[in-house]
Amino acid sequence: MALLEVDGLTVEFPGIRALDAVCFDIRPGEVHALVGENGAGKSTLLKVLGGVHRPSSGEVRLAGAAYRPRRPADALAAGIAVIYQEFNLYPDLTVAENVFSGREPCSPVSRGIRYAEINRRTSELFAVLGVGIDPAATVGELTVSEQQLVEICKALSVDGRIIVMDEPTAALSADEVGQLLDVVRRLREEGRSVVYVSHRLDEVFALADRVTVLRDGRHVRTCDIAETDPDRLVRDMVGRDVESVFHRDEVRGGDVVLELTGVSAGRRLRDLSLVVRAGEVVGVGGIAGAGQPELSQLIFGALAADAGTMTLNGAPFSPRNPGDAMARGIGFLHEDRKAAGNLPDLSIRHNLTISVLHRVRGAITRLLAPARETEVFDDYRRRLDVKATGPDQLIGQLSGGNQQKVLLGRALAPGGRLLLLNEPTRGVDIGAKAEIHRLINQLTADGAAVLMVSSDLPELLGVSDRVYVMAGGEIVAHLTGDDRTEENVVACATTGRRVFSEELSTR
Amino acid sequence: MINAGRIWDTWGVTALLLLLLLCTPVIAPGFLDIENLQSVLRESAYVGIVAVGMTFAIASGAFDLSVGGQLALTSVVTLMAFNGGGTAAAVAAAITTGLLCGLVNAGLITQLRVPPFVATLGSLFVFRGIAYLLTQDGPKTLPYEQIEAPFAKIGSLDVAGLPVPFLIMVAVFGAGWVLLRRTAIGRRTLAYGSSPSAARFCGISDTTIRVFVFGLVGLTVGIAALTYITRVWTADGSAQDGFELKVIAAVVLGGTALKGGKGTLIGTFSAVFLVSVLNEVLVSRGVESAYQRIVLGCVLIVALTVDGLRTRFAAPGSFRRASRPTS
Ligand SMILES: Nc1ncnc2c1ncn2[C@@H]1O[C@H](COP(=O)(O)OP(=O)(O)OP(=O)(O)O)[C@@H](O)[C@H]1O
Numbered sequence A: 001m002a003l004l005e006v007d008g009l010t011v012e013f014p015g016i017r018a019l020d021a022v023c024f025d026i027r028p029g030e031v032h033a034l035v036g037e038n039g040a041g042k043s044t045l046l047k048v049l050g051g052v053h054r055p056s057s058g059e060v061r062l063a064g065a066a067y068r069p070r071r072p073a074d075a076l077a078a079g080i081a082v083i084y085q086e087f088n089l090y091p092d093l094t095v096a097e098n099v100f101s102g103r104e105p106c107s108p109v110s111r112g113i114r115y116a117e118i119n120r121r122t123s124e125l126f127a128v129l130g131v132g133i134d135p136a137a138t139v140g141e142l143t144v145s146e147q148q149l150v151e152i153c154k155a156l157s158v159d160g161r162i163i164v165m166d167e168p169t170a171a172l173s174a175d176e177v178g179q180l181l182d183v184v185r186r187l188r189e190e191g192r193s194v195v196y197v198s199h200r201l202d203e204v205f206a207l208a209d210r211v212t213v214l215r216d217g218r219h220v221r222t223c224d225i226a227e228t229d230p231d232r233l234v235r236d237m238v239g240r241d242v243e244s245v246f247h248r249d250e251v252r253g254g255d256v257v258l259e260l261t262g263v264s265a266g267r268r269l270r271d272l273s274l275v276v277r278a279g280e281v282v283g284v285g286g287i288a289g290a291g292q293p294e295l296s297q298l299i300f301g302a303l304a305a306d307a308g309t310m311t312l313n314g315a316p317f318s319p320r321n322p323g324d325a326m327a328r329g330i331g332f333l334h335e336d337r338k339a340a341g342n343l344p345d346l347s348i349r350h351n352l353t354i355s356v357l358h359r360v361r362g363a364i365t366r367l368l369a370p371a372r373e374t375e376v377f378d379d380y381r382r383r384l385d386v387k388a389t390g391p392d393q394l395i396g397q398l399s400g401g402n403q404q405k406v407l408l409g410r411a412l413a414p415g416g417r418l419l420l421l422n423e424p425t426r427g428v429d430i431g432a433k434a435e436i437h438r439l440i441n442q443l444t445a446d447g448a449a450v451l452m453v454s455s456d457l458p459e460l461l462g463v464s465d466r467v468y469v470m471a472g473g474e475i476v477a478h479l480t481g482d483d484r485t486e487e488n489v490v491a492c493a494t495t496g497r498r499v500f501s502e503e504l505s506t507r
Numbered sequence B: 001m002i003n004a005g006r007i008w009d010t011w012g013v014t015a016l017l018l019l020l021l022l023c024t025p026v027i028a029p030g031f032l033d034i035e036n037l038q039s040v041l042r043e044s045a046y047v048g049i050v051a052v053g054m055t056f057a058i059a060s061g062a063f064d065l066s067v068g069g070q071l072a073l074t075s076v077v078t079l080m081a082f083n084g085g086g087t088a089a090a091v092a093a094a095i096t097t098g099l100l101c102g103l104v105n106a107g108l109i110t111q112l113r114v115p116p117f118v119a120t121l122g123s124l125f126v127f128r129g130i131a132y133l134l135t136q137d138g139p140k141t142l143p144y145e146q147i148e149a150p151f152a153k154i155g156s157l158d159v160a161g162l163p164v165p166f167l168i169m170v171a172v173f174g175a176g177w178v179l180l181r182r183t184a185i186g187r188r189t190l191a192y193g194s195s196p197s198a199a200r201f202c203g204i205s206d207t208t209i210r211v212f213v214f215g216l217v218g219l220t221v222g223i224a225a226l227t228y229i230t231r232v233w234t235a236d237g238s239a240q241d242g243f244e245l246k247v248i249a250a251v252v253l254g255g256t257a258l259k260g261g262k263g264t265l266i267g268t269f270s271a272v273f274l275v276s277v278l279n280e281v282l283v284s285r286g287v288e289s290a291y292q293r294i295v296l297g298c299v300l301i302v303a304l305t306v307d308g309l310r311t312r313f314a315a316p317g318s319f320r321r322a323s324r325p326t327s
C-alpha cells in the first residue's frame, strides 16, 4: 500500500507546463529517487508536496486521504519535511534558531525561547550527521555546504514520515556526502520514506529502492533500481544516448598566466603559491571551508591580500575590486547562486549580459541595443542549452540547473583569458555537465586558463590537468599526472598531509 | 509571452489615471478646461522632475529623504544668485547646488558608511537648516521689477499651449528613461538594487552607483528648483515642507519596488499626475484639505495592498514568495 500517491498532477506556469499529468507513489520505508534533466519538473513536484505550489489539476493522497497543503506549514503538520534546492535560511539568525524557526520550544512561564534546549537538540542532530557546526553560529557566516547541512538538519528535526530532499548533495563535499547517505539509510531503517533528487547517479544507485524518471514534465518510468542500470536511466532521462565519458585533450603548458607567491589574507588564506598556465585547467580541491572559494575571490579582487605578490601575464597584479579584475580579462563564477549570483529582478537576458554591457551597445548611439543583447544571450542559450520560455523570463523562474547555466554564460561572455570557476556544474544534469566540460576543454584549447574549484571529485580529477588541494587555508598538495587520485585528494584534504608531485619525482 | 503581472506593474497606474480622467467630466465638471489642465501640468512639474531621480534611488535600493531640504536650499541659493548675477548665474547655481547636495549624501554613504536612510534623514535637516540661515532676514524673492525677465517667466510661460515646466519635466523623464533602460550605468543601478552582493561580483562598484544615483537626485532637484522658484518667486527654509514624501509616494505608487531592483519611469510619470488630478478633483468638489490628505493616503495604501494581494493570490501554480522560510 502506498503511503503517498500522486495522481495526474499538472502544474502550469505562464507559458510552460512544468508538470503534465504526473503519476507517482511512495511506499513506507523506501528511498525513492527522482531523476530527470534540468527543468524536467522535479523541484516543482516536490514544491507541490511541500505546499509551496498549488497544482492546476490532479490529486495527491496521503495514506489514502486527500492531501492538499495550502502552505508549507500544512506539509509539516502532515509529516512531510522538504529540503528545497534553494536555501530558505535567515542569514542573521543562529543555526539553532533557523533549525527551529516557527517551532521554537518556549518556556511556559516567560514565553521565551528555550535556547539551551534548541542548541542542544541542534547539536544532537549535527552529531547524527557527523558534522561539527556550532548551533550558536550565525548562518550568514557559514559556507554553502554548511548551510546545506543546516537545511538538512532542519528537515530532520521535524521527525516526519516523508523526508523530501532536492539535490541535497549538490553543495556537499565527498565526505559529507558519505555521511548524508548513511543518514538516509538510517531514516529508511526507521521506517520513514525518503524522496531523493540528485543528478549524481552513483548516489541514486547506492541508495534508492525505486527510481522515477521525469522528462519535460512527464512521467517516463518508475521501476525498481535493480531493473535498471545507469546507461538505461540516462537514456530514459535524456531520450537518447549520452557520451558521458569525458576526454580531456592533451595540453601543452603555455605561458604563465597567473602566479601567486606567498599570498595571505587574514586567517583565511595563508602563504599560497601557485601557477596557472595558458591552456591549462587547474583544479582546486579540499573539504568545504578550507578556503577554496576565498582563493578565487582573492584573485578576483573581492578579498584583499595582506601579504605576497600576484602577477597576471607577467605583470604585477593587485586588483582592488572585481571591476579591476574583469578589466584585466578575468571571468568569475561564484559558488553561491542565490546569494551572490542571481540578480532576481532582472530577466535572464539581462542577467547574462550584465558582464558585457560594453559589447552590446549600438554603433552610433552608444546606447544598449536590445537586439544585440538578445544575440549574445541566444548564443549562450544555445551553447549551454538553457531551457527557458524566453529571454525575458526572470532568473528565479528557471530550474536550478538552468540558472547555473545562465550564470556560467555570464562568466564566460566577456571572453576572459583567465576563468575562475567555482563549482561550474553544481546542480547541472548529466548531459549539460558533459557539454560544459567540453566547453571548458574548448576554451583552454583556444588558450584560456581555467582555475576550477570543485567539490565533485570525479569532475575535479577528470577535467583538470593539475590539482591543488587546500586544507585550513593552505595549499597542502599539488598533484600532477598519476598522483591525481581520489585517495590522494581525500587524504591530503582531511589530514592535511603534504604531497607535492614535483618533490616526489625529483626524489 | 504575455505576462499580465509585468504589464500591470508598468501600466497599471497609467490605466487608473486614464480611468480617472474619463470620469472627470462627471465628477468634476470644469476640470477639463484648458486653464485648469495647464495649471495641473504646471504644478506637477517639480514633484515630477525630482521623482525621476527618486525612481533611480529607490530602484537602487535606497531612499533619498533629503530632497525637500535640497529643494529649499537650492531655491534660496538660486534666488540669491539671480539677484546677484542674472539668469546664467541662477541656472548655474541651481545645478551646482543640487549636485553638491547629492554628492554630500553620496559621500556620507560611501565614505562614512552611513546607511542611506539615516544619511539623508540627517542631511534633510542640515540642508533645511542652512536654507533657514541664509534667509534669517526674510525669504529670498524675485524682485518685482524683474517680472518681465525671461528667467522669471520659465514657470509661467506656455509653448503651444503646454506650460514650460511641464515640457521640462517631459524632457527629464525622457532622458531618465534612456538612462535607466539604455545605458550601462542604468542597468547596473537595477542590478545593484536587485542584489548588491551579486552585483559586486559582476564588477559593479557600489561607490559608483551611490555617486551616480544621489548625484542624479541632486541634479533633478536643481532643475526642479528652477521651475519652482520661477513659479512662486520666493523661497526660505520652510519651502515645500513634506516634499520628500510627495515624491516618494509618487514613485512607489508608480510601481517601483521599495526593495530595489525594479524601476518604472512610465509608472512614476502617471502616478505624479494621478496624485495631482485626484487632488484637483477633490479641490473642485470643495473637499477640505484635511480630507484631501486622507483620501491620498488611502489611495496609496489601497494601491500597494492590491499589489501585495496580486503577488500572494495569483493563479494556481504560482510561486508564493516565501516571505518566511518554509519550516
Ligand atoms: N516560478 C516559476 N515560474 C515560471 N516557471 C517556472 C517557475 N518555477 C519553475 N518553472 C519552470 O518549470 C520547469 C520545471 O522546473 P523545475 O525547477 O521543477 O526543474 P527541475 O527538474 O528541478 O530542474 P533542475 O534539475 O535544474 O533543478 C522549468 O522549465 C522552469 O523554468
Ligand SMILES: [Mg+2]
Binding pocket: A042, A043, A044, A085, A166, A399, A400, A401
Ligand atoms: Mg530543481
